Amino acid sequence: MSGALAPGASRVIEVLAPGPYATVQDLGRPGLAHLGVPGSGAADAAALRLANRLVGNPEGLAGIELTFGGARLAFHAGAWVAVTGAGCPLSAVPPAGDASGTAASGTAASGTAASGTAASGEGASGRDASGGARWRAPAAGVGVPFWVPAGTELRFGTPVWGLRSYLAVRGGVAVEPVLGSRSTDSLSGLGPEPLRAGTLLPMGPVTGLEPIVADVAPPRGPRPAVLRVLPGPRDDWFAPGALAELCAEPYTVSQDSNRVGVRLGGRELARAREGELPSEGMVAGALQVPPSGQPIVFLADHPPTGGYPVIAVLVTADLPVAAQLRPGDQVRFTTHRVG
Amino acid sequence: MIRAAGEHGLIVETGALEVSHRLDALLRDDRPRGVVDIVPGPETVLVVAPGADQARLRATLERLAARAESAAAGAAESGAPDLVRIPVVYDGEDLDAVAELAGLSPDEVVARHTGRDLVVGWLGFAPGFAYLTGLDPALRVPRLGTPRTSVPAGSVAVAGPYSAVYPSASPGGWRLLGHTSLRVWDVTADPPSPFRPGTRVRFERA
Numbered sequence: 001m002s003g004a005l006a007p008g009a010s011r012v013i014e015v016l017a018p019g020p021y022a023t024v025q026d027l028g029r030p031g032l033a034h035l036g037v038p039g040s041g042a043a044d045a046a047a048l049r050l051a052n053r054l055v056g057n058p059e060g061l062a063g064i065e066l067t068f069g070g071a072r073l074a075f076h077a078g079a080w081v082a083v084t085g086a087g088c089p090l091s092a093v094p095p096a097g098d099a100s101g102t103a104a105s106g107t108a109a110s111g112t113a114a115s116g117t118a119a120s121g122e123g124a125s126g127r128d129a130s131g132g133a134r135w136r137a138p139a140a141g142v143g144v145p146f147w148v149p150a151g152t153e154l155r156f157g158t159p160v161w162g163l164r165s166y167l168a169v170r171g172g173v174a175v176e177p178v179l180g181s182r183s184t185d186s187l188s189g190l191g192p193e194p195l196r197a198g199t200l201l202p203m204g205p206v207t208g209l210e211p212i213v214a215d216v217a218p219p220r221g222p223r224p225a226v227l228r229v230l231p232g233p234r235d236d237w238f239a240p241g242a243l244a245e246l247c248a249e250p251y252t253v254s255q256d257s258n259r260v261g262v263r264l265g266g267r268e269l270a271r272a273r274e275g276e277l278p279s280e281g282m283v284a285g286a287l288q289v290p291p292s293g294q295p296i297v298f299l300a301d302h303p304p305t306g307g308y309p310v311i312a313v314l315v316t317a318d319l320p321v322a323a324q325l326r327p328g329d330q331v332r333f334t335t336h337r338v339g
Numbered sequence: 340m341i342r343a344a345g346e347h348g349l350i351v352e353t354g355a356l357e358v359s360h361r362l363d364a365l366l367r368d369d370r371p372r373g374v375v376d377i378v379p380g381p382e383t384v385l386v387v388a389p390g391a392d393q394a395r396l397r398a399t400l401e402r403l404a405a406r407a408e409s410a411a412a413g414a415a416e417s418g419a420p421d422l423v424r425i426p427v428v429y430d431g432e433d434l435d436a437v438a439e440l441a442g443l444s445p446d447e448v449v450a451r452h453t454g455r456d457l458v459v460g461w462l463g464f465a466p467g468f469a470y471l472t473g474l475d476p477a478l479r480v481p482r483l484g485t486p487r488t489s490v491p492a493g494s495v496a497v498a499g500p501y502s503a504v505y506p507s508a509s510p511g512g513w514r515l516l517g518h519t520s521l522r523v524w525d526v527t528a529d530p531p532s533p534f535r536p537g538t539r540v541r542f543e544r545a
Protein backbone atom coordinates (compact mmCIF):
# COMPACT_ATOMS: atom_id res chain seq x y z
CA MET A 1 0.00 0.00 0.00
CA SER A 2 2.88 2.40 0.62
CA GLY A 3 3.86 3.00 -2.98
CA ALA A 4 6.59 5.52 -2.29
CA LEU A 5 8.34 3.31 0.23
CA ALA A 6 10.41 0.20 -0.25
CA PRO A 7 7.90 -2.68 -0.12
CA GLY A 8 7.55 -3.95 3.42
CA ALA A 9 10.74 -2.27 4.54
CA SER A 10 9.32 0.42 6.74
CA ARG A 11 5.98 -0.94 7.84
CA VAL A 12 7.35 -0.95 11.34
CA ILE A 13 6.81 0.64 14.69
CA GLU A 14 10.06 1.54 16.41
CA VAL A 15 10.10 1.50 20.18
CA LEU A 16 11.86 4.65 21.35
CA ALA A 17 11.05 3.93 25.00
CA PRO A 18 8.97 1.05 26.39
CA GLY A 19 7.90 2.66 29.66
CA PRO A 20 8.22 0.57 32.82
CA TYR A 21 7.36 -2.74 31.09
CA ALA A 22 5.87 -3.43 27.68
CA THR A 23 5.31 -6.59 25.69
CA VAL A 24 3.62 -7.88 22.57
CA GLN A 25 0.44 -9.76 23.47
CA ASP A 26 -2.32 -11.59 21.67
CA LEU A 27 -4.71 -14.10 23.21
CA GLY A 28 -1.91 -16.45 24.27
CA ARG A 29 -1.33 -20.20 24.09
CA PRO A 30 -4.39 -21.98 25.39
CA GLY A 31 -4.48 -25.76 25.09
CA LEU A 32 -0.86 -26.48 26.05
CA ALA A 33 -1.13 -26.44 29.85
CA HIS A 34 -0.55 -30.22 29.97
CA LEU A 35 2.93 -29.57 28.52
CA GLY A 36 3.68 -26.99 31.20
CA VAL A 37 3.00 -24.02 28.91
CA PRO A 38 1.22 -21.07 30.57
CA GLY A 39 -1.82 -19.64 28.80
CA SER A 40 -0.26 -16.17 28.68
CA GLY A 41 -1.78 -13.53 26.38
CA ALA A 42 -3.08 -10.07 27.22
CA ALA A 43 -3.62 -9.69 30.97
CA ASP A 44 -6.73 -7.63 30.22
CA ALA A 45 -7.87 -9.63 27.22
CA ALA A 46 -11.14 -7.70 26.96
CA ALA A 47 -9.20 -4.48 26.36
CA LEU A 48 -7.01 -6.05 23.67
CA ARG A 49 -10.07 -7.49 21.92
CA LEU A 50 -11.74 -4.08 21.96
CA ALA A 51 -8.64 -2.34 20.58
CA ASN A 52 -8.52 -4.85 17.74
CA ARG A 53 -12.20 -4.40 16.95
CA LEU A 54 -11.75 -0.65 16.83
CA VAL A 55 -9.24 -0.95 13.99
CA GLY A 56 -11.14 -3.67 12.13
CA ASN A 57 -8.80 -6.50 13.14
CA PRO A 58 -9.81 -9.97 14.20
CA GLU A 59 -9.91 -9.82 18.01
CA GLY A 60 -6.92 -12.12 18.47
CA LEU A 61 -4.27 -10.18 16.55
CA ALA A 62 -1.21 -9.14 18.52
CA GLY A 63 -0.96 -5.68 20.00
CA ILE A 64 1.23 -3.93 22.54
CA GLU A 65 0.56 -4.20 26.27
CA LEU A 66 1.98 -1.26 28.22
CA THR A 67 2.40 -1.31 31.96
CA PHE A 68 1.88 2.09 33.53
CA GLY A 69 2.15 3.91 30.22
CA GLY A 70 5.32 5.87 29.61
CA ALA A 71 6.08 4.49 26.15
CA ARG A 72 7.21 6.39 23.07
CA LEU A 73 6.60 4.72 19.72
CA ALA A 74 7.77 5.96 16.32
CA PHE A 75 5.64 4.98 13.32
CA HIS A 76 7.84 4.52 10.24
CA ALA A 77 4.69 4.14 8.17
CA GLY A 78 1.21 5.50 8.66
CA ALA A 79 -1.26 3.24 10.42
CA TRP A 80 -4.70 3.11 12.00
CA VAL A 81 -4.38 2.46 15.70
CA ALA A 82 -6.54 2.30 18.80
CA VAL A 83 -5.62 2.45 22.47
CA THR A 84 -7.74 0.81 25.18
CA GLY A 85 -7.41 -0.35 28.77
CA ALA A 86 -5.85 1.94 31.34
CA GLY A 87 -6.61 5.48 30.29
CA CYS A 88 -3.37 7.19 29.28
CA PRO A 89 -2.94 10.72 28.10
CA LEU A 90 -1.72 10.37 24.51
CA SER A 91 0.17 12.83 22.41
CA ALA A 92 1.35 12.70 18.84
CA VAL A 93 4.52 14.50 17.81
CA PRO A 94 5.25 15.29 14.15
CA PRO A 95 8.46 14.18 12.45
CA ALA A 96 11.44 16.38 13.30
CA GLY A 97 11.66 19.29 10.89
CA ASP A 98 8.00 19.17 9.93
CA ALA A 99 6.89 22.66 10.69
CA SER A 100 3.38 22.22 9.41
CA GLY A 101 2.09 20.13 12.25
CA THR A 102 1.63 20.69 15.90
CA ALA A 103 1.52 18.17 18.66
CA ALA A 104 -1.94 16.94 19.39
CA SER A 105 -3.03 15.33 22.56
CA GLY A 106 -6.05 13.72 23.99
CA THR A 107 -6.74 12.25 27.36
CA ALA A 108 -8.41 9.19 28.65
CA ALA A 109 -11.83 10.58 29.08
CA SER A 110 -11.81 12.99 26.18
CA GLY A 111 -13.72 10.63 23.97
CA THR A 112 -12.46 12.59 20.98
CA ALA A 113 -14.24 11.18 17.99
CA ALA A 114 -12.10 10.07 15.11
CA SER A 115 -12.24 12.17 12.01
CA GLY A 116 -14.83 11.27 9.43
CA THR A 117 -12.29 9.33 7.42
CA ALA A 118 -12.39 6.52 9.96
CA ALA A 119 -15.11 4.70 8.11
CA SER A 120 -13.18 4.62 4.87
CA GLY A 121 -10.67 2.02 5.87
CA GLU A 122 -7.30 2.81 4.37
CA GLY A 123 -8.59 6.15 3.11
CA ALA A 124 -5.95 8.14 4.91
CA SER A 125 -3.08 6.11 3.57
CA GLY A 126 -3.06 7.95 0.29
CA ARG A 127 -1.81 10.97 2.12
CA ASP A 128 0.93 8.87 3.64
CA ALA A 129 1.94 7.17 0.42
CA SER A 130 2.75 10.45 -1.24
CA GLY A 131 5.68 10.78 1.12
CA GLY A 132 5.91 14.54 1.39
CA ALA A 133 2.36 15.15 2.54
CA ARG A 134 1.52 17.58 5.29
CA TRP A 135 1.51 16.06 8.76
CA ARG A 136 -1.84 16.45 10.35
CA ALA A 137 -2.37 16.03 14.05
CA PRO A 138 -4.15 12.74 14.71
CA ALA A 139 -7.23 12.74 16.88
CA ALA A 140 -5.36 10.66 19.42
CA GLY A 141 -7.41 9.42 22.33
CA VAL A 142 -8.36 6.30 24.22
CA GLY A 143 -11.16 4.19 22.80
CA VAL A 144 -11.18 5.64 19.29
CA PRO A 145 -9.53 4.50 16.09
CA PHE A 146 -7.22 7.16 14.72
CA TRP A 147 -4.73 7.49 11.89
CA VAL A 148 -1.09 7.96 12.79
CA PRO A 149 0.81 9.52 9.86
CA ALA A 150 4.23 8.18 8.90
CA GLY A 151 6.98 9.69 10.99
CA THR A 152 4.76 10.39 13.96
CA GLU A 153 5.91 9.68 17.47
CA LEU A 154 3.12 8.53 19.75
CA ARG A 155 3.72 9.29 23.43
CA PHE A 156 1.90 7.67 26.32
CA GLY A 157 1.65 9.46 29.64
CA THR A 158 0.93 7.92 33.01
CA PRO A 159 -2.53 6.34 33.17
CA VAL A 160 -5.13 8.33 35.04
CA TRP A 161 -6.64 5.01 36.15
CA GLY A 162 -5.63 1.38 35.80
CA LEU A 163 -2.32 -0.23 34.99
CA ARG A 164 -2.25 -1.78 31.52
CA SER A 165 -2.99 -0.04 28.23
CA TYR A 166 -3.25 -1.75 24.85
CA LEU A 167 -2.32 -0.45 21.45
CA ALA A 168 -3.77 -2.28 18.49
CA VAL A 169 -2.57 -1.44 15.01
CA ARG A 170 -4.55 -2.27 11.89
CA GLY A 171 -2.97 -5.47 10.56
CA GLY A 172 -1.62 -6.43 13.98
CA VAL A 173 1.94 -6.60 15.28
CA ALA A 174 3.53 -9.26 13.10
CA VAL A 175 6.45 -10.57 15.13
CA GLU A 176 7.29 -14.26 14.72
CA PRO A 177 4.79 -16.49 16.56
CA VAL A 178 5.99 -19.16 18.99
CA LEU A 179 3.69 -22.13 19.57
CA GLY A 180 0.95 -20.31 17.74
CA SER A 181 1.14 -17.07 19.69
CA ARG A 182 3.06 -13.79 19.58
CA SER A 183 2.66 -13.23 23.32
CA THR A 184 5.60 -12.68 25.61
CA ASP A 185 5.25 -15.15 28.46
CA SER A 186 7.01 -13.52 31.39
CA LEU A 187 7.03 -16.75 33.40
CA SER A 188 8.51 -19.22 30.93
CA GLY A 189 10.28 -16.84 28.54
CA LEU A 190 8.35 -18.07 25.48
CA GLY A 191 7.65 -15.54 22.77
CA PRO A 192 9.36 -12.27 21.93
CA GLU A 193 11.56 -10.39 24.38
CA PRO A 194 9.90 -7.56 26.28
CA LEU A 195 10.11 -4.32 24.31
CA ARG A 196 13.12 -2.07 24.74
CA ALA A 197 14.42 1.04 23.08
CA GLY A 198 15.27 0.10 19.50
CA THR A 199 12.86 -2.84 19.16
CA LEU A 200 11.31 -2.84 15.68
CA LEU A 201 7.80 -4.23 15.45
CA PRO A 202 6.58 -5.12 11.96
CA MET A 203 2.96 -4.39 11.18
CA GLY A 204 0.93 -7.11 9.51
CA PRO A 205 -0.86 -6.77 6.16
CA VAL A 206 -4.09 -4.79 6.12
CA THR A 207 -5.54 -6.35 3.00
CA GLY A 208 -8.74 -8.28 3.52
CA LEU A 209 -9.54 -6.80 6.92
CA GLU A 210 -12.99 -5.58 7.83
CA PRO A 211 -13.54 -1.86 7.29
CA ILE A 212 -13.23 0.31 10.36
CA VAL A 213 -16.79 0.96 11.44
CA ALA A 214 -16.54 2.17 15.04
CA ASP A 215 -16.13 5.86 15.71
CA VAL A 216 -15.67 5.67 19.43
CA ALA A 217 -16.02 3.08 22.18
CA PRO A 218 -17.07 4.31 25.59
CA PRO A 219 -14.03 4.24 27.84
CA ARG A 220 -14.36 1.62 30.58
CA GLY A 221 -12.97 3.95 33.19
CA PRO A 222 -12.18 3.19 36.77
CA ARG A 223 -14.47 0.69 38.42
CA PRO A 224 -14.89 0.17 42.10
CA ALA A 225 -12.33 -2.52 42.84
CA VAL A 226 -14.66 -5.23 44.02
CA LEU A 227 -13.81 -8.66 42.71
CA ARG A 228 -16.45 -11.37 42.72
CA VAL A 229 -15.25 -14.89 43.53
CA LEU A 230 -16.67 -18.38 43.34
CA PRO A 231 -15.61 -20.48 46.34
CA GLY A 232 -13.32 -23.48 45.73
CA PRO A 233 -11.92 -25.71 44.45
CA ARG A 234 -9.99 -26.05 47.75
CA ASP A 235 -11.92 -23.91 50.20
CA ASP A 236 -12.11 -27.01 52.42
CA TRP A 237 -8.35 -26.65 53.03
CA PHE A 238 -9.05 -23.48 55.01
CA ALA A 239 -10.34 -22.82 58.48
CA PRO A 240 -14.10 -22.31 58.77
CA GLY A 241 -14.81 -18.68 58.15
CA ALA A 242 -11.79 -18.13 55.89
CA LEU A 243 -14.02 -17.09 52.99
CA ALA A 244 -15.74 -14.61 55.28
CA GLU A 245 -12.29 -13.32 56.30
CA LEU A 246 -11.39 -12.92 52.62
CA CYS A 247 -14.46 -10.77 52.07
CA ALA A 248 -14.35 -8.86 55.37
CA GLU A 249 -11.86 -6.12 54.63
CA PRO A 250 -10.04 -4.75 51.61
CA TYR A 251 -6.64 -6.13 50.60
CA THR A 252 -3.80 -3.96 49.37
CA VAL A 253 -2.09 -4.73 46.06
CA SER A 254 1.60 -5.41 46.59
CA GLN A 255 4.54 -3.92 44.68
CA ASP A 256 5.72 -7.32 43.46
CA SER A 257 2.60 -7.97 41.42
CA ASN A 258 3.17 -8.76 37.75
CA ARG A 259 1.67 -10.65 34.81
CA VAL A 260 1.88 -13.89 36.80
CA GLY A 261 -0.31 -12.63 39.59
CA VAL A 262 -1.60 -9.83 41.77
CA ARG A 263 -0.05 -10.27 45.20
CA LEU A 264 -2.19 -9.04 48.03
CA GLY A 265 -1.64 -8.04 51.63
CA GLY A 266 -4.38 -8.10 54.23
CA ARG A 267 -6.12 -10.57 56.48
CA GLU A 268 -4.36 -13.90 56.71
CA LEU A 269 -6.37 -16.84 55.50
CA ALA A 270 -5.81 -19.64 58.00
CA ARG A 271 -5.51 -23.21 56.87
CA ALA A 272 -7.48 -26.11 58.29
CA ARG A 273 -4.90 -28.61 57.01
CA GLU A 274 -1.16 -28.49 56.80
CA GLY A 275 1.13 -29.77 54.08
CA GLU A 276 1.20 -29.31 50.36
CA LEU A 277 -1.54 -30.18 47.99
CA PRO A 278 -0.45 -32.67 45.34
CA SER A 279 0.31 -30.48 42.32
CA GLU A 280 -2.86 -29.75 40.33
CA GLY A 281 -4.02 -27.67 37.39
CA MET A 282 -4.54 -23.95 37.97
CA VAL A 283 -6.90 -21.56 36.19
CA ALA A 284 -6.58 -17.84 35.53
CA GLY A 285 -8.32 -15.89 38.26
CA ALA A 286 -7.49 -18.47 40.93
CA LEU A 287 -6.77 -17.11 44.42
CA GLN A 288 -3.85 -19.26 45.43
CA VAL A 289 -2.89 -19.09 49.07
CA PRO A 290 0.75 -19.82 49.95
CA PRO A 291 1.81 -20.56 53.55
CA SER A 292 1.92 -16.81 54.33
CA GLY A 293 -1.89 -16.83 54.18
CA GLN A 294 -1.85 -13.84 51.78
CA PRO A 295 -3.67 -14.62 48.54
CA ILE A 296 -2.30 -14.21 45.01
CA VAL A 297 -4.74 -13.68 42.14
CA PHE A 298 -3.40 -15.54 39.11
CA LEU A 299 -3.23 -13.56 35.86
CA ALA A 300 -2.34 -14.58 32.30
CA ASP A 301 1.21 -15.89 32.91
CA HIS A 302 0.31 -18.04 35.92
CA PRO A 303 1.97 -21.46 36.18
CA PRO A 304 -0.26 -24.17 34.69
CA THR A 305 0.03 -26.30 37.84
CA GLY A 306 0.62 -25.50 41.49
CA GLY A 307 0.76 -27.00 44.94
CA TYR A 308 -0.86 -24.32 47.08
CA PRO A 309 -4.60 -24.55 47.65
CA VAL A 310 -6.99 -22.25 45.80
CA ILE A 311 -9.66 -20.87 48.10
CA ALA A 312 -11.73 -19.25 45.36
CA VAL A 313 -11.66 -18.22 41.69
CA LEU A 314 -12.63 -14.87 40.20
CA VAL A 315 -15.73 -14.60 38.11
CA THR A 316 -14.43 -14.50 34.52
CA ALA A 317 -15.80 -11.01 33.90
CA ASP A 318 -13.68 -9.64 36.77
CA LEU A 319 -10.34 -10.88 35.45
CA PRO A 320 -9.83 -7.68 33.42
CA VAL A 321 -10.57 -5.66 36.57
CA ALA A 322 -7.88 -7.57 38.47
CA ALA A 323 -5.45 -7.02 35.58
CA GLN A 324 -5.85 -3.26 35.99
CA LEU A 325 -5.04 -3.15 39.71
CA ARG A 326 -2.02 -1.05 40.61
CA PRO A 327 0.39 -1.54 43.46
CA GLY A 328 -1.10 0.24 46.45
CA ASP A 329 -4.71 -0.14 45.26
CA GLN A 330 -7.29 -1.44 47.69
CA VAL A 331 -9.44 -4.30 46.52
CA ARG A 332 -12.39 -6.02 48.11
CA PHE A 333 -13.76 -9.51 47.48
CA THR A 334 -17.31 -10.68 47.51
CA THR A 335 -18.62 -14.20 47.04
CA HIS A 336 -20.76 -14.81 44.03
CA ARG A 337 -22.88 -17.85 43.43
CA VAL A 338 -24.00 -18.91 40.01
CA GLY A 339 -27.55 -20.11 39.80
CA MET B 340 -15.67 -36.04 43.24
CA ILE B 341 -15.69 -33.08 40.88
CA ARG B 342 -14.85 -29.60 42.14
CA ALA B 343 -15.56 -26.36 40.34
CA ALA B 344 -12.57 -24.11 39.69
CA GLY B 345 -14.32 -20.93 38.67
CA GLU B 346 -16.87 -20.72 35.89
CA HIS B 347 -14.95 -22.70 33.30
CA GLY B 348 -12.80 -25.18 35.21
CA LEU B 349 -13.68 -28.56 36.69
CA ILE B 350 -11.24 -30.56 38.80
CA VAL B 351 -11.90 -34.28 38.76
CA GLU B 352 -10.42 -36.05 41.77
CA THR B 353 -8.90 -39.30 40.58
CA GLY B 354 -6.98 -40.16 43.73
CA ALA B 355 -4.17 -41.81 41.77
CA LEU B 356 -1.80 -40.90 38.95
CA GLU B 357 -2.69 -43.96 36.83
CA VAL B 358 -6.35 -43.01 37.01
CA SER B 359 -5.47 -39.42 36.00
CA HIS B 360 -3.60 -40.80 32.99
CA ARG B 361 -6.48 -43.04 31.98
CA LEU B 362 -9.00 -40.22 32.31
CA ASP B 363 -6.66 -37.96 30.32
CA ALA B 364 -6.45 -40.58 27.56
CA LEU B 365 -10.24 -41.01 27.49
CA LEU B 366 -10.75 -37.26 27.26
CA ARG B 367 -8.20 -36.85 24.49
CA ASP B 368 -9.63 -39.74 22.48
CA ASP B 369 -13.09 -38.24 22.60
CA ARG B 370 -12.74 -34.63 23.61
CA PRO B 371 -16.02 -33.16 24.87
CA ARG B 372 -17.13 -30.04 23.05
CA GLY B 373 -15.71 -26.78 24.34
CA VAL B 374 -12.77 -28.33 26.20
CA VAL B 375 -9.61 -26.23 25.77
CA ASP B 376 -7.23 -27.67 28.35
CA ILE B 377 -6.89 -31.07 30.02
CA VAL B 378 -4.29 -30.98 32.78
CA PRO B 379 -3.58 -34.23 34.62
CA GLY B 380 -1.95 -34.13 38.03
CA PRO B 381 -0.97 -36.79 40.57
CA GLU B 382 -4.48 -37.04 42.00
CA THR B 383 -6.60 -34.83 39.76
CA VAL B 384 -7.40 -33.85 36.20
CA LEU B 385 -8.30 -30.22 35.54
CA VAL B 386 -10.61 -29.69 32.57
CA VAL B 387 -11.00 -26.12 31.29
CA ALA B 388 -13.94 -25.57 28.99
CA PRO B 389 -15.02 -21.95 28.49
CA GLY B 390 -17.51 -22.85 25.78
CA ALA B 391 -19.15 -25.85 27.41
CA ASP B 392 -22.44 -26.47 29.13
CA GLN B 393 -21.03 -27.05 32.62
CA ALA B 394 -23.80 -29.37 33.82
CA ARG B 395 -23.51 -31.60 30.79
CA LEU B 396 -19.71 -31.61 30.96
CA ARG B 397 -19.85 -32.52 34.63
CA ALA B 398 -22.06 -35.51 33.83
CA THR B 399 -19.70 -36.62 31.07
CA LEU B 400 -16.70 -36.32 33.39
CA GLU B 401 -18.44 -38.35 36.09
CA ARG B 402 -19.07 -41.13 33.62
CA LEU B 403 -15.52 -41.09 32.23
CA ALA B 404 -13.97 -40.89 35.70
CA ALA B 405 -15.87 -44.01 36.74
CA ARG B 406 -14.57 -45.79 33.63
CA ALA B 407 -11.00 -44.64 34.29
CA GLU B 408 -11.26 -45.89 37.85
CA SER B 409 -12.61 -49.32 36.99
CA ALA B 410 -9.97 -49.78 34.32
CA ALA B 411 -7.46 -49.28 37.12
CA ALA B 412 -8.36 -52.76 38.33
CA GLY B 413 -5.87 -54.14 35.87
CA ALA B 414 -6.90 -53.99 32.23
CA ALA B 415 -4.20 -52.46 30.07
CA GLU B 416 -5.02 -49.35 28.11
CA SER B 417 -6.00 -49.74 24.53
CA GLY B 418 -3.09 -49.07 22.23
CA ALA B 419 0.54 -49.37 23.28
CA PRO B 420 1.73 -46.26 25.08
CA ASP B 421 4.64 -44.38 23.56
CA LEU B 422 8.15 -45.28 24.60
CA VAL B 423 10.77 -42.55 24.43
CA ARG B 424 14.38 -43.73 24.62
CA ILE B 425 16.80 -41.16 26.00
CA PRO B 426 20.53 -41.65 25.43
CA VAL B 427 22.45 -40.25 28.39
CA VAL B 428 26.11 -39.44 28.90
CA TYR B 429 26.49 -40.02 32.64
CA ASP B 430 29.00 -37.29 33.39
CA GLY B 431 26.84 -35.12 35.66
CA GLU B 432 28.35 -32.88 38.31
CA ASP B 433 26.33 -34.58 41.04
CA LEU B 434 26.78 -38.21 39.98
CA ASP B 435 29.37 -38.91 42.68
CA ALA B 436 27.35 -37.11 45.33
CA VAL B 437 24.21 -39.06 44.43
CA ALA B 438 26.22 -42.30 44.58
CA GLU B 439 27.46 -41.37 48.02
CA LEU B 440 24.00 -40.41 49.28
CA ALA B 441 22.60 -43.66 47.89
CA GLY B 442 25.45 -45.78 49.23
CA LEU B 443 26.16 -47.04 45.72
CA SER B 444 28.97 -46.78 43.21
CA PRO B 445 28.46 -44.35 40.31
CA ASP B 446 28.13 -47.37 37.98
CA GLU B 447 25.38 -48.80 40.17
CA VAL B 448 23.58 -45.45 40.07
CA VAL B 449 23.68 -45.56 36.26
CA ALA B 450 22.53 -49.19 36.25
CA ARG B 451 19.55 -48.34 38.44
CA HIS B 452 18.69 -45.20 36.47
CA THR B 453 18.69 -47.14 33.18
CA GLY B 454 17.31 -50.32 34.70
CA ARG B 455 13.60 -49.63 34.50
CA ASP B 456 11.03 -47.74 32.47
CA LEU B 457 9.81 -44.49 33.96
CA VAL B 458 6.46 -42.89 33.24
CA VAL B 459 5.74 -39.20 32.65
CA GLY B 460 3.55 -38.24 35.59
CA TRP B 461 2.77 -34.70 34.52
CA LEU B 462 4.51 -31.63 33.14
CA GLY B 463 5.08 -28.41 34.99
CA PHE B 464 7.72 -26.08 36.44
CA ALA B 465 8.71 -25.06 32.91
CA PRO B 466 7.40 -25.79 29.40
CA GLY B 467 8.29 -29.39 28.56
CA PHE B 468 9.58 -30.23 32.05
CA ALA B 469 8.27 -33.76 32.72
CA TYR B 470 8.15 -35.27 36.18
CA LEU B 471 9.21 -38.87 35.51
CA THR B 472 7.78 -41.32 38.02
CA GLY B 473 8.82 -44.86 38.87
CA LEU B 474 12.40 -44.05 39.80
CA ASP B 475 14.34 -46.79 41.62
CA PRO B 476 13.77 -45.95 45.33
CA ALA B 477 17.52 -46.26 45.97
CA LEU B 478 18.02 -43.11 43.86
CA ARG B 479 15.73 -40.91 45.94
CA VAL B 480 17.91 -38.06 47.06
CA PRO B 481 16.98 -34.63 48.35
CA ARG B 482 17.29 -31.53 46.17
CA LEU B 483 20.38 -29.38 46.44
CA GLY B 484 20.34 -27.07 49.45
CA THR B 485 21.07 -24.16 47.14
CA PRO B 486 19.67 -24.40 43.60
CA ARG B 487 21.98 -23.68 40.67
CA THR B 488 21.26 -20.40 38.96
CA SER B 489 21.51 -22.09 35.56
CA VAL B 490 21.19 -25.72 34.56
CA PRO B 491 21.93 -26.43 30.89
CA ALA B 492 19.22 -27.77 28.59
CA GLY B 493 19.42 -31.55 28.25
CA SER B 494 20.64 -32.10 31.81
CA VAL B 495 19.36 -35.39 33.23
CA ALA B 496 18.60 -35.11 36.92
CA VAL B 497 16.95 -36.66 39.95
CA ALA B 498 15.24 -35.26 43.04
CA GLY B 499 12.98 -37.03 45.51
CA PRO B 500 10.94 -39.72 43.77
CA TYR B 501 11.39 -38.15 40.31
CA SER B 502 13.81 -37.93 37.42
CA ALA B 503 13.70 -35.30 34.68
CA VAL B 504 15.41 -33.91 31.60
CA TYR B 505 15.76 -30.12 31.69
CA PRO B 506 13.98 -29.01 28.50
CA SER B 507 15.73 -25.65 28.36
CA ALA B 508 18.32 -23.82 30.41
CA SER B 509 16.84 -22.72 33.72
CA PRO B 510 17.65 -22.39 37.39
CA GLY B 511 17.27 -25.71 39.14
CA GLY B 512 17.85 -27.59 42.36
CA TRP B 513 17.79 -31.17 41.06
CA ARG B 514 20.94 -33.31 41.15
CA LEU B 515 22.58 -33.79 37.78
CA LEU B 516 23.48 -37.32 36.70
CA GLY B 517 24.41 -36.53 33.10
CA HIS B 518 23.14 -35.05 29.88
CA THR B 519 21.39 -36.08 26.69
CA SER B 520 21.70 -34.71 23.18
CA LEU B 521 18.06 -35.61 22.53
CA ARG B 522 16.02 -32.41 22.30
CA VAL B 523 13.03 -32.74 24.56
CA TRP B 524 11.67 -29.26 23.87
CA ASP B 525 11.40 -27.73 20.41
CA VAL B 526 8.87 -24.97 19.84
CA THR B 527 9.07 -25.51 16.07
CA ALA B 528 8.01 -29.16 16.41
CA ASP B 529 4.45 -30.39 16.71
CA PRO B 530 4.10 -31.51 19.42
CA PRO B 531 6.96 -29.52 20.95
CA SER B 532 7.67 -32.26 23.49
CA PRO B 533 7.99 -36.04 23.08
CA PHE B 534 6.42 -36.31 26.55
CA ARG B 535 2.86 -36.15 27.65
CA PRO B 536 1.35 -37.52 30.81
CA GLY B 537 1.53 -41.32 30.63
CA THR B 538 4.43 -41.54 28.15
CA ARG B 539 6.93 -44.30 29.05
CA VAL B 540 10.58 -43.27 29.15
CA ARG B 541 13.73 -45.37 29.15
CA PHE B 542 17.15 -43.88 29.88
CA GLU B 543 20.02 -45.59 28.08
CA ARG B 544 23.75 -45.19 28.45
CA ALA B 545 24.94 -43.33 25.36
